[in-house]
Amino acid sequence: SAGRDSPSACGRAGAHAPAGRHAVTAGARRVLPRRFYDRPTLLVARQLLGKVLVHRRGRTVTSGVIVEVEAYIGESDPACHAAPGPTRRNRPLYGPPGFSYVYLNYGMHHLVNVVTEAEGEPAAVLIRALEPLDGTATMRRRRGLEEATVDRLCRGPGNVTKAMGISLTHNETDLLGDRLYVEDRRIAIGRIGWSTRIGISVGTDRRWRAYVVGCSSVSGR
């Protein structure tokens, strides 16, 4: 049984954290420090699995365990938005670590990244899937999925932002603030797998997608 101090996501059978429990308790909030992001991107990507992404809008809190990510690293990575060099859109990638990079994709989906590595080194980790924790009722309303199972709410990067209420207004947000951040928690997760990144036509030689094996919240079967 998963107690309050030993939550688990996609780990062992029957060890799911109860929905609706408050992930943020007054005075006990621990946010990942700047130095967490100021490291090699693949390491950050790997260690983000099992951490908790939180968005607060007024008193409405939505959160979920990160279970799938992708790394985009430098101008030499053809799939990274920094590949053409600095532009208006990719400016956050060149900024300091621990900030968000949100952009509009295919004209209708917002995708959220966390910027990594030192300022001037363009790199980020895309959040592709969460196992919902708090605010699942809010997520259902935002997704328009009142009947669906919880593991569908934040499956896929476009669905993550829709369920979490993240949009372009969250671009270049300091993740060490109190609006959008990643909690420094150690949620028990299953084995970690690595694969090529999804939905790109270049840079497919790099296996820079990390995910929790067997987790039903992970996209792209």
Added chain:
DNA sequence: CGTTCGATGCACT
């Protein structure tokens, strides 16, 4: 099961 395809906005060349 599988694959295809339309929606939809805008940064970039």
Added chain:
DNA sequence: GTGCATCGAACGT
């Protein structure tokens, strides 16, 4: 004007 770090419905086996 072109091309997306997508999603889900609609088709074909």
